[in-house]
Amino acid sequence: MAKLTGVDVGAHNTKESCWVIVHGKAYDVTEFLPEHPGGSKIILKYAGKDATEEFDPIHPPDTLDKYLDKKFHLGEVDMSTVEVEEKQVDADEAARLERIKHMPALDQCYNLSDFEYVAKQVMRRTGWGYYSSGADDEITMRENRTAFHKIWFRPKILIDVEKIDMTTTMLGSKCSIPFYITATALGKLGHPEGETVLTRAAAQHGIIQMIPTLASCSFDEIVDAADGKQTQWFQLYVNKDRNITKRIVQHAEKRGCKGLFITVDAPQLGRREKDMRSKFADDGSNVQKGGDQDSIDRSQGAARAISSFIDPSLNWKDMPFFQEITKMPIVLKGVQRVDDVIKAVEHGMHGVVLSNHGGRQLDTAPTGIELLGEVMQELRARNLQDKIEVYIDGGVRRASDVVKAVCLGAKGVGIGRPFLYAMSAYGVPGVCRAIQLLKDEFEMNMRLIGANRIQDLTPDLVDTRGLHVHTVPTGNDVLYGGVYDPLVNPAFKAKANL
Ligand code: HEM
Ligand SMILES: Cc1cc2nc3c(=O)[nH]c(=O)nc-3n(C[C@H](O)[C@H](O)[C@H](O)COP(=O)(O)O)c2cc1C
Structure with a gap:
C-alpha cells in the first residue's frame, strides 16, 4: 500500500475530521477526541500534524494499539513529505533553553542535591x-x-x-x-x-x-x-x-x-x-466560554x-x-x-x-x-x-x-x-x-x-x-x-x- 503523505494528513485538521501522526503512522482520532483523558483540545493542537514529541513521554508505547480501534490506524506516512514546523518558543521556554547552554559542568556536581538544583532549571515545567x-x-x-x-x-x-x-x-x-x-x-x-x-x-x-x-x-x-x-x-x-x-x-x-x-x-x-x-493553562475563566468545554476532568496530574x-x-x-x-x-x-x-x-x-x-x-x-x-x-x-x-x-x-x-x-x-x-x-x-x-x-x-x-x-x-x-528542630x-x-x-x- 502506498504511504500517506503530509498533505493527505494535513487535510484532516479539524474537529470534524482529525488525523495525527505518531511515530511515522497516521491515526484518525476524530471519534476518540471527546474520550481522550488529556482532553480534546490538546490533540486538536496537532490536528493534521506530527504529534510524536508531545505524545511520547506520557503515553506508554502500546497506548494506541490498546485504546484506539484498529479501523482508525491509517498506516504509514512518508515522513519526508511532512513539513517540519518551526516551533513557537515562549519566553519561559527561551529562558530554559538558554540555561541549558550554561549548565554547570558535570564534575561540578558533588552531591545529589546538585543534580536536583540543575534539573530544576533545565527540565520542562511538566x-x-x-x-x-x-x-x-x-x-x-x-x-x-x-x-x-x-x-x-x-x-x-x-x-x-x-x-x-x-x-x-x-x-x-x-x-x-x-x-x-x-x-x-x-x-x-x-x-x-x-x-x-x-x-x-x-x-x-x-x-x-x-x-x-x-x-x-x-x-x-x-x-x-x-x-x-x-x-x-x-x-x-x-x-x-x-x-x-x-x-x-x-x-x-x-x-x-x-x-x-x-x-x-x-x-x-x-x-x-x-x-x-x-x-x-490560564486560558480564561470557564464562565466566559460557550458550551464547547471538554467533559474530561483535566485537573489531575500526568x-x-x-x-x-x-x-x-x-x-x-x-x-x-x-x-x-x-x-x-x-x-x-x-x-x-x-x-x-x-x-x-x-x-x-x-x-x-x-x-x-x-x-x-x-x-x-x-x-x-x-x-x-x-x-x-x-x-x-x-x-x-x-x-x-x-x-x-x-x-x-x-x-x-x-x-x-x-x-x-x-x-x-x-x-x-x-x-x-x-x-x-x-x-x-x-x-x-x-x-x-x-x-x-x-x-x-x-x-x-x-x-x-x-x-x-x-x-x-x-x-x-x-x-x-517529630518536633525537635535538627541541623538545617x-x-x-x-x-x-x-x-x-x-x-x-x-x-x-x-
Ligand atoms: C494520537 C493520539 C493522541 C495524542 C496526539 C495525544 C496527546 C496527548 C497530549 C499532548 C497530552 C498531554 C496533555 C497535557 O499535558 O496537558 C495527553 C495526555 C494524556 N493522554 Fe493522550 N494523546 C493521544 C492518544 C491517547 C490515547 C489513545 C490514550 C489512552 C487512553 C491517551 C491517554 C492520555 C492520558 C491518560 C493523558 C494524561 C491526562 C492528564 O494528565 O491530564 N492519549 N495526550
Ligand atoms: C516521579 C516518580 C514516579 C514514581 N513512580 C512510581 C511508580 O510508578 N511505581 C511505584 O511503585 N513507585 C513509584 N514512585 C515511588 C518510588 O519508587 C520511591 O518509592 C520514591 O521515589 C522514593 O523516594 P525518593 O524519590 O525520595 O528517593 C515514584 C516516585 C517518583 C518521584
Missing part, C-alpha cells in the same frame, strides 16, 4: 512538576529527608579499615553496594531515552534497577538495554484484569527479572498539587488518569495468586506498619519495602527509616528477622543515609528522584556520576565509622533516640533546603478580569 511533587502539603516528602538527620553515628575507633568491601546481595542477586534504582514512572518526561538511561548507568556500576509498570519505554526496550549480566526487578501495579497482570508478570520472569515488587500503597494515586499546577487501570480492590487474599503465577521472589512495596510486615511474613512474602512512595501518596504517613527500627525490633522479638528481607526508600540523598538504614537492619535502600534528576540534566554520565559519588561517600563512611564489610554495620553504630520525635540541611521547590499559591493574572 516534567519537573511530575518528578518533584509530593502529596498534599508535602510533609511526608520532606520528613523523608529530615528523618535521617535525627539519627547520629556512634563511630568505632582504631579498627583496621584499610580494606573496605561494600558488596552485598539483594533477593539473592549480587550488587556492588546496598542501594538500587527504584521504580519511577514516565522517564521520558526527563530524558528522550527514558528509563534505558538508568539501565545503562546501572550496568556500568553493578547496581540493580527496578523497572516500573508505568515506564515511558516499553518493558522490552528496558530489558533489551541491559548488558545481559545486570540484575533487573519488576515493579507491578496490579491491573483490574488479572489476565493482563498474569501476562506481564510471566513475561517479566521470562525476560530474566529477579524480583517482583507489588506496589501496595497506591490503590488511588495521591493528589500532587505541584504536578497539577504545572499543567494548568500519572493519575493514565493509571486508572490500577485495582483498588487488591488485598491480602490475592497474594496466593501471585505466588502461583511466578517463581520470582515477591516483595510488597509501600508497607507502612509493623503488623503488616508480620502479615507479609505470614503470607510467605520474600521482602517488604518500607516506603511512602516518596511522599506522593498519604501525607503524614510515616517514613521508611523511622519504621525500620520498630520493624526490626518486632521481627527479632519473634525470631523472624531471617524470614524476610527488609528494604526502605524515601529521602535518601547521602551514602550516610544508606549506612544508617543498613545499620538498623535494612538489606538495601531504594533511591528515586536523585537518579531522575541526574538523568534529566546529564543523561547516562550524570547517573553514573551520581552513583559514583554515593560509592565514594559510602566507602569513606565505612572507614570513619569503623566497619569493613556490610555485616559490620550493626545497630550499635547508630543513635536513634531522637528519631521518633542547606543543600536540600535550598533546592526544595516550595508549594505556591495561585498566581494573579497579568490581565484584569473583565
Whole structure:
C-alpha cells in the first residue's frame, strides 16, 4: 500500500475530521477526541500534524494499539513529505533553553542535591512538576529527608579499615553496594531515552534497577538495554484484569527479572498539587466560554488518569495468586506498619519495602527509616528477622543515609528522584556520576565509622533516640533546603478580569 503523505494528513485538521501522526503512522482520532483523558483540545493542537514529541513521554508505547480501534490506524506516512514546523518558543521556554547552554559542568556536581538544583532549571515545567511533587502539603516528602538527620553515628575507633568491601546481595542477586534504582514512572518526561538511561548507568556500576509498570519505554526496550549480566526487578501495579497482570508478570520472569515488587500503597494515586499546577493553562475563566468545554476532568496530574487501570480492590487474599503465577521472589512495596510486615511474613512474602512512595501518596504517613527500627525490633522479638528481607526508600540523598538504614537492619535502600534528576540534566554520565559519588561517600563512611564489610554495620553504630520525635528542630540541611521547590499559591493574572 502506498504511504500517506503530509498533505493527505494535513487535510484532516479539524474537529470534524482529525488525523495525527505518531511515530511515522497516521491515526484518525476524530471519534476518540471527546474520550481522550488529556482532553480534546490538546490533540486538536496537532490536528493534521506530527504529534510524536508531545505524545511520547506520557503515553506508554502500546497506548494506541490498546485504546484506539484498529479501523482508525491509517498506516504509514512518508515522513519526508511532512513539513517540519518551526516551533513557537515562549519566553519561559527561551529562558530554559538558554540555561541549558550554561549548565554547570558535570564534575561540578558533588552531591545529589546538585543534580536536583540543575534539573530544576533545565527540565520542562511538566516534567519537573511530575518528578518533584509530593502529596498534599508535602510533609511526608520532606520528613523523608529530615528523618535521617535525627539519627547520629556512634563511630568505632582504631579498627583496621584499610580494606573496605561494600558488596552485598539483594533477593539473592549480587550488587556492588546496598542501594538500587527504584521504580519511577514516565522517564521520558526527563530524558528522550527514558528509563534505558538508568539501565545503562546501572550496568556500568553493578547496581540493580527496578523497572516500573508505568515506564515511558516499553518493558522490552528496558530489558533489551541491559548488558545481559545486570540484575533487573519488576515493579507491578496490579491491573483490574488479572489476565493482563498474569501476562506481564510471566513475561517479566521470562525476560530474566529477579524480583517482583507489588506496589501496595497506591490503590488511588495521591493528589500532587505541584504536578497539577504545572499543567494548568490560564486560558480564561470557564464562565466566559460557550458550551464547547471538554467533559474530561483535566485537573489531575500526568500519572493519575493514565493509571486508572490500577485495582483498588487488591488485598491480602490475592497474594496466593501471585505466588502461583511466578517463581520470582515477591516483595510488597509501600508497607507502612509493623503488623503488616508480620502479615507479609505470614503470607510467605520474600521482602517488604518500607516506603511512602516518596511522599506522593498519604501525607503524614510515616517514613521508611523511622519504621525500620520498630520493624526490626518486632521481627527479632519473634525470631523472624531471617524470614524476610527488609528494604526502605524515601529521602535518601547521602551514602550516610544508606549506612544508617543498613545499620538498623535494612538489606538495601531504594533511591528515586536523585537518579531522575541526574538523568534529566546529564543523561547516562550524570547517573553514573551520581552513583559514583554515593560509592565514594559510602566507602569513606565505612572507614570513619569503623566497619569493613556490610555485616559490620550493626545497630550499635547508630543513635536513634531522637528519631521518633517529630518536633525537635535538627541541623538545617542547606543543600536540600535550598533546592526544595516550595508549594505556591495561585498566581494573579497579568490581565484584569473583565
Ligand atoms: C494520537 C493520539 C493522541 C495524542 C496526539 C495525544 C496527546 C496527548 C497530549 C499532548 C497530552 C498531554 C496533555 C497535557 O499535558 O496537558 C495527553 C495526555 C494524556 N493522554 Fe493522550 N494523546 C493521544 C492518544 C491517547 C490515547 C489513545 C490514550 C489512552 C487512553 C491517551 C491517554 C492520555 C492520558 C491518560 C493523558 C494524561 C491526562 C492528564 O494528565 O491530564 N492519549 N495526550
Ligand atoms: C516521579 C516518580 C514516579 C514514581 N513512580 C512510581 C511508580 O510508578 N511505581 C511505584 O511503585 N513507585 C513509584 N514512585 C515511588 C518510588 O519508587 C520511591 O518509592 C520514591 O521515589 C522514593 O523516594 P525518593 O524519590 O525520595 O528517593 C515514584 C516516585 C517518583 C518521584
